[in-house]
Amino acid sequence: MPILPVILWTDLLLFALIAAAIGAGLYVRRQPHLRAGWRQVMGNGPAMASATVLAVFVVIGVLDSLHFRAPLEAVKGKAPRYAVEVQSIFDVLVGGLRQRTEKTYSAPLDAYLFAKESVERPDGTQSREFPRLKHGGAHLADPAREADADITRRVLSGLALATVLWLSLGAIIAAAQGHAHGVAAGETWRAIWRGETPVAWRAVMVTGALLLVIAGPVAMLSGGWHVLGTDKVGQDVLYLTLKSIRTALVIGTLTTLVTLPIAVSLGLLAGYLGGWVDDVIQYVYTTLNSIPGVLLIAASVLMMQVVIDTHPDWFATSAERADARLLALCLILGMTSWTGLCRLLRGETLKLRELDYVQAARAFGVSKLRIMARHILPNLMHIVLISVVMDFSGLVLAEAVLSYVGVGVDPSTISFGTMINTARMELSREPMVWWSLLAAFVFMFLLVLAANLFADAVRDAFDPRMRRIVRPRTVWPAARGVARGAA
């Protein structure tokens, strides 16, 4: 039975962005100055380590963006019907996690609920006790005695799985690199560990090892336990945090799609044309800047919400409605956050337009549009790149803050912000429910830290004001005397 693919707006834009990134990669390959910069980024250990972490997040986010509706039982002679619920490939892959919901809170790796309930004994008497969970540790007859052994067994098998995966990852990298440079895989493997490869594969391998050491056991444990506990309505917190990743990525990347065209075009126009154009653009962004950001965003979001609520017929499913609100949030964030980059680009354009090569182009009567496109824009791209990468983490955090305030994503959308918002109440319980806040915190921290470290490396590589100290290093494979082709 065929499934019905559902393409949400954010999915579409996310894939368009990925396609654009691939296109940009191909373009960079042909531009020596950009290639040199990226090569420097790839040779940077911390950058590659954070890129590895980011890649894991992106893979989860992309898998979570392939949506569909499962078919319902077919009735002969009628058009096939589909479930109202929209799922993603990621939901299918971690299917168990999504479906194994409990009644309410339960602590990580616990077999009992967090709160006492009245339970009817088989003999008819009633007592208040912690009832057993429906899924967490349900396979054990006596959790108190068997839990430790079961968890140890699962952790060990998880570690074994991690080792196998890690070694095969290493083998693939070594084989591929060795093939590309015409060196034996074993030799490449050793070169990676001596840190002689031009790309910092050692950092990738070490980060991969750390991630797998955590992910392997977690994966094995989550088959029978709630590794990070459950929330108020009994949803697995691990599942919630993993689902939040897509929301964070969408906010962090799609917003720049809105920001960039505005910031780049207005910055260029203001800087190059000057005069009244400059005055108008400066007036607009100083005015926009002087309105408190959260107020402006709150007002816009509430307006959007009214529009969405009054037109229920626009959306076939609740997922589509939540998605519309997510997209609207991206648009609003984008409309309010272009001013910083615009100001930066205006200043740089003011400097560039006095340079001799722009004067020379003017002496040839080259049109203004063409001068901006061919002479000024390419020389601004490093600023754009740096600010996009650096804004990413800021936007992820902004989503958390806005959702906490209640003007962020739709309450039905799973995000770090909504998790933290609900955690507010949980923290005031006695005894305290700490795990969902901690889970959201750790994942968001990892994502933002990785993004920041990566952004730093990108800035070091592309910002001409960063002083570069050339550190001579043995270059592989030339160091081994097996370089292909003479220098």
Next chain:
Amino acid sequence: MTSLFEATELSAQIAGAHGTVRAVDRVSLAIERGETFALLGESGCGKSMTALAIMRLLPDGGSLAGGSVRLEGEELTSMTEAQLRDLRGGRVAMIFQEPATSLNPVLTVGRQLGESLAQHRGLRGEAARTTAVALLAAVGIPDAARRLDDYPFQLSGGMKQRVMIAMALAGEPELLIADEPTTALDVTIQAQVLDLLADVQRARGMGMLLITHDLGVVARMANRVGVMYAGHIVETGSRAAFFAAPLHPYSRKLFAALPKAALRGQRLETIPGSVPRLDQDFRGCRFADRCPRAWDRCHGEVPTWHVPAQGQAVRCHLYDPAQAAPAPAVLAAVPEQKPGNADAPADLLVVDDLRVHFPVRRGLLQRAVAHVRAVDGVSLRVHAGRTLALVGESGCGKTTVGKAILHLIASTGGTVMLAGEPVSANEPSRLAAMRRAIQMVFQDPFGSLNPRMRIGEIIEEGMLALNVEADGAKRAWIVEQLLQRVGLDGSMAARYPHEFSGGQRQRIAIARALAVNPKLIICDEPTSALDVSVQAQILNLLRGLQHEFGLSYLFITHNIAVVDYLAHDVAVMYLGRIVEQGPADDVLRDPRHPYTRTLLAAVPGIDGEFHGAAAAGNEMPSPLAPPPGCHFHPRCSQASDECRRSYPEALALGAGRVVRCHLYR
């Protein structure tokens, strides 16, 4: 007795992308008290690195690789950083090239001087202030007590360099290292600063290490000369001996590459190739690849020092007594080219009463409260196939004239006629025609090419914008031809500008201008950022193109030697106005206007004589508030009351000469 300063076999290296760069390689030199040792060489030869190595101020990734540095017998290379900090600015002081960036813009002059006084002489408070005033007065800053509270932006370039010298003197140094101290200054200011340096050196008996690329400065200042090439000193000698007979082929080439009037109409000697990369191991002489007299031995054996004459030493196999040097290769006789036709040529470009005023806006409504008269009534004639040089100090409005002719800057008044047709910004077709006929070559070879475009695209751009050639294949062919014409390889069209040296970039800029077949090229100081040998190549190229295509040049420059070599006519500009113009020979041999005389007198010649002190005591006034009457009168020794009252009218002296001075009325 030991020398004041002695460096022996000093080596310094820097980590580079392709290996270790030996920027300074076994350099030995000694300086006595009261003596000036000039280190001469082109850029990239390791002159500045030598100075930094002496001070142990090497950039990140750099380190001393050997040798010793002694100041009065005391070893500097083994000193701790703390000891060195006392030494730097104290017993050894340094002056840098760029006065604009050597002073901290947010501290007053007094504070910056005080830092040095407190560190090295323990002076604070009133004592420091008194000393600082005395120092500023000693470097010729008028009204020193008031200047102490000024910020650097309130001082002119020459004043800043004087303050730098005062700061260097604050620690009462025994050795002063001056790294291109006057390169960023105008000739008249350069003459004053050099005088000042010579005076303080004489008064204090300091030793001085003068680093420069300018033979004229060497001739003026040095007692002894060391020529540096590719990290090595290749020749040393006393000034007199060096200027009488330079020994090393490189030194000789440097002399031959200097443009001068006697060489007018001939090709200048050039040095083929460029300074070799310093991250390689040299097996022979470093200059061998570019040397016209090199033979097998030069490529296989590193030359040692030879002393062919008293007081002169050279590192060249030619002077090995045991070597029967091969007869000097006869240089290919440079064909004498006939100078441009002398019969009265047609006017190509006539500029009449050109004015460019920039409004100074103040207040809430941005009303124009005053005007900077950058160009104030300039009239010029450029003849077809000839070169008009526009000469003047920086800030006099030369470049603005060039840009206003091209309509890169809107002019306030006046007319520009091109081959009899007026050019106006209001008519797009005429403007496009003008842009085909007039093109520009800029000063900074690094700023004039877009780093993100390929060479081919850069050259093509003008052809596309002006519809010179619509067919892509033909354009590519033209680009290749142009590249070959300017002495580059046609296949270089696919490369990016960063792969080229300064001289090559300037060739590309010339090819870009040529692409639209212009009749006139405005050259805005095209060689001032280049080394002498490269300058010679570019001047040869420009002259060749003039002969081939009958091009006219409007050559904007402050370099009198280049004018003497290249120009047919000269216009001297001062504060937005032309003060004297006429045929080059007449104006340069027999200058009439006092300003022209000052300018010519300030140029240090390589004959070692100095033609009297520069009369112009002050610097150029601001064009915002030009002095009443003749603009030059505050600097003029012959100024009369008449000069203070009225600006002199243009006075024709016959033979095309015009001067604006009351002396000739």
